[in-house]
Amino acid sequence: MSAVKISLVAVEGVSYHFDRLYGYLVPTELEEDAQPGARVVVPFGAGNKSSRGVIVSVEYGNGSSLKQLQSVIDDTPLITGELIELAIWIKAQTFCTLYDALRLMLPAGLGLQVTKQYSINPLMPPDAFGLLTADEKRLCELLSKKSLTKEQLLDRMGLNGGSDMPEALAQRGLLLTEDFTKATYNEATASMARLNISEDMARGLLSGVELTKKQKSALKTVIEADSATVKEICYFSGVTVSVINALVKKGILELAQLRIMRNPYRDILSAREEPPQLSDTQQAAYDNLLPLYEKHAAAAALIFGITGSGKTQVFMKLIERVRVDGKGVIVLVPEIALTPQAVSRFYARFGGDIAVLHSGLSVGERLDEWQRIREGAASIVVGTRSAVFAPVIDLGLIIIDEEQEHTYKSESSPRYHARDIARFRCAKGGSLMVVASATPSVESFYAAAVGRYSLVRLDERYGEAVLPQVITVDMKQELAAGNDGPVSERLKTELIENMKRGEQSILLLNRRGYNTFIYCTDCGHVLACPNCSISLTYHSANGRLMCHYCGYSSAGVSACPACGSRHMRYSGQGTQKAEQVLAELLPQARILRMDTDTTSSKYSHEKILKKFEEEKYDILIGTQMVAKGLDFPNVTLVGVLSADQSLYTDDFRASERTFSLLTQVIGRSGRGALRGRAVVQTSTPDNEVIRFSSDQDYDAFYGAEIKLRSALLYPPFCDLCEIGFSSAMENDVKMLAAAFFARLKEEILKVKDMPIRLMGPSPASVYKVNGRYRYRIIMKCKNDKSVRALISNLLTEFGKSGKFKKSAIFADMNPLTVI
């Protein structure tokens, strides 16, 4: 018997514990297209459900017991061999399914939907029709003209989605089913809601009895807003989408899809910029990087460049050099919205050779960019985390800017870090990885210190700018002096001073909302989210209490829900409250607030910054987004309202994060010709992290931190693996975590000399989120093959055992934040 072609396929939708390659026979008519990297549709499982998959490899052999490929979607494979290899590595590293890893290599939104269509079975026995009910006869009549999907059928029959009549008839052999694959258009749009009736009629409904309380509340918001996105309406009226859907069904509202995406950087295409002359320091940095690139072997470098040192110019010169060889480049930035200036500069320098990849593009645009990269029409990719998978031809260089940013680590499966992916691709391709930051992650700086990365320092500010003068204010003394507000006397004085001079100020308060803590002064009851173990935050913009974890909201209360007392105390200050206090303190100041509540629609972020840049405002107050990457020469004062809050958490990275945030925001001050000041408010002025960031002294910070990490055994001196458990049943998750822990311990003891320390199992720092209870185990280990195999085997074991079917387990190697 001759050998037949067999494709080995990674199938979508399989759980981790039975994820492997499945072999499928390739029918002769598909033989040409069935190549590794092509997407396919295969029958899977006992029900032969049509499932998507990707061919990982092909072989020839005896495939008599195999099922057949249903169809091949791409006539040229979408995923190259290099990226297939990467996907296999990601599965091993992050404990995801192979298909989930492969999906990273495809542009988002390149979807495909498999739908079932029903048609009349022409071989239906002639007497069968007479036995049907009236409804069933009507259904067959509908199908006599053309085949329909279940949804279309039930809709035309006026039945609800729960009916299984089509399936039942198919089972009895009266109907045939056929699977259809069609491309999906999950075009990224914002759903806008507007009135479908006259405003007068709508107002009438508000006082009538036809609508429920929630529907009235949502309708009122729409009337007032004229038109708003569904998301905004939900925020302001405190309802969920279902209420809006109900109003749509009643014909009161209508929804319109508004395409919000565009590429705002294209406009700059015409304004090409000539490369500026590098400063001596920049040139020296370039001279250090060049030989690393030119040896065309895997290499890694850390550019440690203080804010304002002009790293970007060094990148661009290096990119120019790489292009001479006809090689490709990937530049990663933490968040496109935060770096519009940098992206514009890349466009200005390299024009149409740039492709931009980020979530703000429409599906069509993203596909176009992806196609241009694959064909080699664009050889320089600028993008966020997922751009590290771009199908760049002959990759020569990957740059990761602000490499310490947490956005480079995926928080959902596959839980990869872009830096690890970059390192893998560079190692395989013999290319150079450059990570850069003013406040590098401790891991990267350590890698440079021990020589795994080449260290390139850029520690001179470009131009004349000098470091700001930092004033630390002790908020304990401030309180003792009778000031319990968010703004100290000193900061107030400085703000007034700045306004007099016509200069601008930025204030950082890393907490959204108005009051962050509401409790009863009689019984001590704290208002908490019913779904999460998190206290509710009062938002003045909509007068509601909101949960920042799950989006739950309820109306503000004046009486305690526990004891009925009317002595509720609203305390804890967020950005909304600080904005109001400032307005009272400095009535003549023009204040702008920026946080996720004011930037919920795309690009409003840019609009806010533009407004501020044009100097229509004196003070910009906001959460950490005011600290990142922006360059306003007229800002000469930065205020940190509470430097402590990110410092005292139980995360071992708290110091690192705080140092980075404080250093960045302080660095916003005095970027132009004017000398800057920074006021840092803290109740622990002696804390060394606050001192180091006030001095903008990374080396001192690193020196102290690396000693701690070594003494307490934390990364980079070990790897940390978090194993998380969640379930809606509190008891289940407790048992599961304990059982897993016991098995883990047992397995570790079996192996000689496995250096592992286990911590836990313990409740997650936020115990309940979205109605699910969470536990965790932390392993200090070495991320090697045997440890990964151990974890993988246990995940499989517990997945199979069915005992904890309603609970979920995940493993996260080196998480940036521990749950």
Add this chain to the structure above:
DNA sequence: AGCACGCCGACT
């Protein structure tokens, strides 16, 4: 996550 297979009770 589905879906079939299989082993036990209630009912025709």
Add this chain to the structure above:
DNA sequence: GTCGGCGTGCTC
């Protein structure tokens, strides 16, 4: 005898 309950195990 047979229908259907859901525990168990498999998915090319």
